[in-house]
Amino acid sequence: MKKVWQECIECHSIYDADVIKYKCDCGGLLEVHIDLRSLDNISWDKFRSRKLNVWRYFELLPFEDSNNIISLDEGGTPLYKCEKLGKWMGAKDVYIKYEGMNPTGSFKDRGMCIGITKALKLRVKGVVCASTGNTAASLAAYSARAGIPCIVIVPKQIVAIGKLFQAMLYGAKVVRLDGTFDEALSLVWKVVEEVGAYLLNSINPWRLEGQKTVAFEIIDQLGKVPGYVALPVGNCGNIAAAWKGFKEMETVGLTDGTPSMVGIQAEGASPFVDLVREGYDTLRPVEMPNTIASAIRIGRPVNWKKALLAVKESDGLVAKVSDAEIIEAQRMLASLEGIGVEPAAAASVAGTKKLIDSGEIDANETIVCICTGNMLKDPNPELIKGLELLDVAPNLELIRDIFTSLIKQ
Ligand code: F0G
Numbered sequence: 001m002k003k004v005w006q007e008c009i010e011c012h013s014i015y016d017a018d019v020i021k022y023k024c025d026c027g028g029l030l031e032v033h034i035d036l037r038s039l040d041n042i043s044w045d046k047f048r049s050r051k052l053n054v055w056r057y058f059e060l061l062p063f064e065d066s067n068n069i070i071s072l073d074e075g076g077t078p079l080y081k082c083e084k085l086g087k088w089m090g091a092k093d094v095y096i097k098y099e100g101m102n103p104t105g106s107f108k109d110r111g112m113c114i115g116i117t118k119a120l121k122l123r124v125k126g127v128v129c130a131s132t133g134n135t136a137a138s139l140a141a142y143s144a145r146a147g148i149p150c151i152v153i154v155p156k157q158i159v160a161i162g163k164l165f166q167a168m169l170y171g172a173k174v175v176r177l178d179g180t181f182d183e184a185l186s187l188v189w190k191v192v193e194e195v196g197a198y199l200l201n202s203i204n205p206w207r208l209e210g211q212k213t214v215a216f217e218i219i220d221q222l223g224k225v226p227g228y229v230a231l232p233v234g235n236c237g238n239i240a241a242a243w244k245g246f247k248e249m250e251t252v253g254l255t256d257g258t259p260s261m262v263g264i265q266a267e268g269a270s271p272f273v274d275l276v277r278e279g280y281d282t283l284r285p286v287e288m289p290n291t292i293a294s295a296i297r298i299g300r301p302v303n304w305k306k307a308l309l310a311v312k313e314s315d316g317l318v319a320k321v322s323d324a325e326i327i328e329a330q331r332m333l334a335s336l337e338g339i340g341v342e343p344a345a346a347a348s349v350a351g352t353k354k355l356i357d358s359g360e361i362d363a364n365e366t367i368v369c370i371c372t373g374n375m376l377k378d379p380n381p382e383l384i385k386g387l388e389l390l391d392v393a394p395n396l397e398l399i400r401d402i403f404t405s406l407i408k409q
Pocket residue numbers: 106130131132133134135136202232233234235236237238239295296342344345372373
């Protein structure tokens with residue numbers, strides 16, 4: 001039997017796997033634990049005999065059996081070697097883990113398949129989340145598949161149109177709040193228990209159990225442990241999840257060593273980066289976060305203590321990038337490699353470049369940037385400003401001239 005429990009990251013109090021809790025009684029964040037020492041039947045051969053997706057690594061997921069699993073075939077996303085992008089960034093061996101290829105176009109699906117399967121096992125009446133867009137889209141899709149009522153709360157100002165479209169079409173009840181993401185999450189949190197709904201923000205440790213599989217896949221696809229793994233940071237869940245995955249691979253003996261985790265935020269929403277770089281002893285929230293990367297426009301990340309552990313334990317790094325740097329990285333990734341990502345996802349590339357330029361990242365190491373969301377989610381006109389678009393009349397000569405001049409160039 002697989003032993004699974006929940007444990008506080010601060011006081012190490014233990015809670016049963018079926019207790020619904022989002023924080024320890026001491027206020028600490030909870031983490032799901034699997035007794036990894038009791039798993040004696042895992043190997044790369046066994047994993048690789050299965051399809052490449054989240055479920056390939058079933059022994060390392062927190063379920064006993066695969067009955068009643070809710071899945072849309074999430075995970076198994078491409079890992080692209082990017083020579084031209086690497087050259088632009090100033091490094092030799094750069095890869096993009098393209099999470100925009102998940103069923104709803106973001107990494108959230110890795111966690112949501114586990115979160116919704118857990119919700120069914122717990123027989124909850126409905127699921128809820130606050131979201132900057134991607135969590136909402138993913139939760140809406142998975143709850144539709146499971147047949148559970150779903151409510152998502154999104155901040156009015158900033159949700160990318162593609163994400164709103166997804167949540168509505170998947171059939172969620174969409175509530176638009178005249179406030180920030182941080183306000184939305186704190187409001188949802190206050191009512192969730194009272195109304196008997198299940199909260200599926202990244203404060204829910206079961207979701208992170210699915211998200212940790214990105215680490216398993218990176219090692220599986222690369223065939224080794226990279227030197228650095230960079231990713232955008234918002235509510236601070238995903239960096240902690242990926243780090244948990246790398247640690248578990250080492251614990252079960254499938255790898256030697258772990259990468260340095262690199263967390264990137266946008267300049268207008270960088271409380272976590274400031275905490276690490278300035279050495280503050282607690283988070284200083286940003287009341288009105290602002291960046292074109294709306295997915296990570298978060299001023300009060302709930303999982304900051306987990307993310308801090310990830311950066312410290314992995315000998316990691318952090319950096320913040322401007323909106324101009326984010327847009328430039330998004331364009332380079334798209335035009336040099338054909339990989340289309342949303343602004344938040346491009347932040348991992350922009351920030352890694354910055355840390356290579358400053359010498360803080362060793363340019364000779366293997367670097368993996370996780371690009372968390374698909375470009376199609378956020379067709380913001382600001383993002384194509386300055387790019388050429390020719391409007392023409394249906395005139396053969398004109399078309400011939402344009403083609404000739406372009407082909408000659
Ligand atoms: N990248 C994208 C595309 C995201 O949507 C998010 C978070 C992150 C990065 C940051 O991940 O919060 O775990 O540090 N989006 C959440 C949402 C907040 O509601 O969709 P994190």
